[in-house]
Amino acid sequence: MPGICHDGYLTRRHVLSSTGAIVAATVAAHDVAAATVDPSRIVVTARGRACTFVDLTHRLTRDFNFNQATPRIAMEPIVGSGKAVGMHLNRLTLVEHTGTHIDAPSHFAADGRNLGELALKDLIVPLAVIDIRDKARSDPDAAVERADILRWEARHGRLPAGCCVACWSGFDPVRDFVERMKLPRHPCPGFGIDAADMLINDRDVKGIAVDAMSIDTGTNGPAYPVHIAWLHSGRWGIEGMAGLDQVPAAGATLIVGVPPVDGATGMPIRAIAMF
Amino acid sequence: MPGICHDGYLTRRHVLSSTGAIVAATVAAHDVAAATVDPSRIVVTARGRACTFVDLTHRLTRDFNFNQATPRIAMEPIVGSGKAVGMHLNRLTLVEHTGTHIDAPSHFAADGRNLGELALKDLIVPLAVIDIRDKARSDPDAAVERADILRWEARHGRLPAGCCVACWSGFDPVRDFVERMKLPRHPCPGFGIDAADMLINDRDVKGIAVDAMSIDTGTNGPAYPVHIAWLHSGRWGIEGMAGLDQVPAAGATLIVGVPPVDGATGMPIRAIAMF
Numbered sequence: 190m191p192g193i194c195h196d197g198y199l200t201r202r203h204v205l206s207s208t209g210a211i212v213a214a215t216v217a218a219h220d221v222a223a224a225t226v227d228p229s230r231i232v233v234t235a236r237g238r239a240c241t242f243v244d245l246t247h248r249l250t251r252d253f254n255f256n257q258a259t260p261r262i263a264m265e266p267i268v269g270s271g272k273a274v275g276m277h278l279n280r281l282t283l284v285e286h287t288g289t290h291i292d293a294p295s296h297f298a299a300d301g302r303n304l305g306e307l308a309l310k311d312l313i314v315p316l317a318v319i320d321i322r323d324k325a326r327s328d329p330d331a332a333v334e335r336a337d338i339l340r341w342e343a344r345h346g347r348l349p350a351g352c353c354v355a356c357w358s359g360f361d362p363v364r365d366f367v368e369r370m371k372l373p374r375h376p377c378p379g380f381g382i383d384a385a386d387m388l389i390n391d392r393d394v395k396g397i398a399v400d401a402m403s404i405d406t407g408t409n410g411p412a413y414p415v416h417i418a419w420l421h422s423g424r425w426g427i428e429g430m431a432g433l434d435q436v437p438a439a440g441a442t443l444i445v446g447v448p449p450v451d452g453a454t455g456m457p458i459r460a461i462a463m464f
Numbered sequence: 465m466p467g468i469c470h471d472g473y474l475t476r477r478h479v480l481s482s483t484g485a486i487v488a489a490t491v492a493a494h495d496v497a498a499a500t501v502d503p504s505r506i507v508v509t510a511r512g513r514a515c516t517f518v519d520l521t522h523r524l525t526r527d528f529n530f531n532q533a534t535p536r537i538a539m540e541p542i543v544g545s546g547k548a549v550g551m552h553l554n555r556l557t558l559v560e561h562t563g564t565h566i567d568a569p570s571h572f573a574a575d576g577r578n579l580g581e582l583a584l585k586d587l588i589v590p591l592a593v594i595d596i597r598d599k600a601r602s603d604p605d606a607a608v609e610r611a612d613i614l615r616w617e618a619r620h621g622r623l624p625a626g627c628c629v630a631c632w633s634g635f636d637p638v639r640d641f642v643e644r645m646k647l648p649r650h651p652c653p654g655f656g657i658d659a660a661d662m663l664i665n666d667r668d669v670k671g672i673a674v675d676a677m678s679i680d681t682g683t684n685g686p687a688y689p690v691h692i693a694w695l696h697s698g699r700w701g702i703e704g705m706a707g708l709d710q711v712p713a714a715g716a717t718l719i720v721g722v723p724p725v726d727g728a729t730g731m732p733i734r735a736i737a738m739f
């Protein structure tokens with residue numbers, strides 16, 4: 190079947206050709222060369238085995254400011270002695286929680302681990318993708334609920350030890366977030382508190398991820414119950430994840446490429462899936 | 465042979481027990497829990513195959529300021545409406561070229577690619593580690609030279625297509641850099657211009673990396689010939705790489721986990737080796 194990989198999920202080029210402009214815009218946010226060669230997906234052969242890597246990261250542009258009055262990222266050129274030989278560099282100022290980024294436990298838990306304390310064992314984990322796109326089409330505050338987790342497990346087996354559970358709602362921050370922020374209560378898909386409690390107490394999970402910009406739904410609003418429960422439990426969250434249409438529901442490994450900045454509560458990341 | 469992996473390189477715990485305090489300090493810079501469980505090296509079993517990941521990144525602390533008069537990283541807490549429910553976050557200001565970091569081509573080439581333009585195919589590459597520790601012990605400006613590359617190839621075969629070539633000098637920025645910066649000409653190991661020319665013209669190489677803080681040697685000083693030739697050729701560099709004692713000379717894959725910040729000339733990274 191043309192455009193379909195042997196293991197059943199779509200290639201980005203197929204998505205492009207079948208659904209058109211909206212997804213094409215998403216791809217453009219990854220890389221301007223997307224129309225010819227897909228830069229967000231590569232196959233690497235290492236020690237005789239082919240391994241697919243998918244970029245789960247939105248390119249971090251200044252348009253990732255959701256409130257134009259308060260820029261979340263800015264650059265100021267530094268002019269030093271290197272300028273004479275052509276050196277360019279900037280002082281970069283950014284709100285830690287910008288673009289595709291991680292929330293460290295210290296984002297809500299004052300005594301929780303900060304970004305410099307997250308080691309590889311916390312950041313390279315199995316990835317489980319839970320598809321809630323159907324309900325997100327009719328409910329802008331759709332949540333991953335206990336039933337969605339149980340449905341995933343009925344198909345793929347129990348959530349793997351130490352995994353990251355990702356909410357795939359179809360939300361695209363580059364396309365959707367600015368408009369959503371203009372609405373009352375800022376509707377937004379995410380995780381329900383019952384599902385978060387289940388993942389904390391009854392499963393072995395290191396992180397949760399969302400394609401939207403908050404692990405809480407818009408309904409949960411300013412009370413942030415999922416942020417509070419999840420981050421106080423010592424776990425991390427990822428917000429603004431891209432490319433979930435490109436990875437299998439089960440069987441991938443997530444690599445969270447985040448600079449280990451001591452004391453930071455979060456930071457833009459390069460999130461990569463490997464399978 | 466106790467402490468030696470089956471494929472011949474040392475585990476970090478072996479290095480700790482055999483060489484003592486200096487290396488122990490290096491490990492402490494990675495993670496305070498290093499004495500009990502090594503957090504910079506993990507084995508992940510994915511799809512039935514064991515895969516080792518090694519962290520090649522120094523923890524980015526405020527001590528990574530090499531000139532105390534001009535801090536390279538600072539955090540300012542942001543107080544917003546989330547404070548009522550315990551939210552903490554910071555506005556982070558950093559010089560792009562701080563800690564274990566990448567130089568994008570635009571660091572020297574005004575028309576070169578910036579960080580937002582580096583795609584996965586540029587950032588997941590074979591890793592070749594060239595050991596020049598012997599000469600670096602007697603020459604603080606020791607360089608990777610053509611002969612060192614040819615010696616590596618005599619043993620491991622031609623440099624793999626699209627690789628990163630790393631200079632393993634034994635330099636540790638956490639331990640060595642502040643003292644070196646006090647000396648005239650700031651002696652520092654790196655790449656020689658002849659070696660850089662060879663890698664640009666006669667091999668297929670995407671990046672070079674150093675464990676010291678400049679791809680140029682101290683001898684090359686403020687003229688930056690390697691930065692100029694290398695970055696103008698469209699390739700990237702990594703400076704301040706950690707953990708090169710933990711990876712094989714040939715056969716590993718380097719994953720450069722860098723947030724794709726549009727317009728940036730560089731950025732702290734999470735560099736990870738996989739084998």
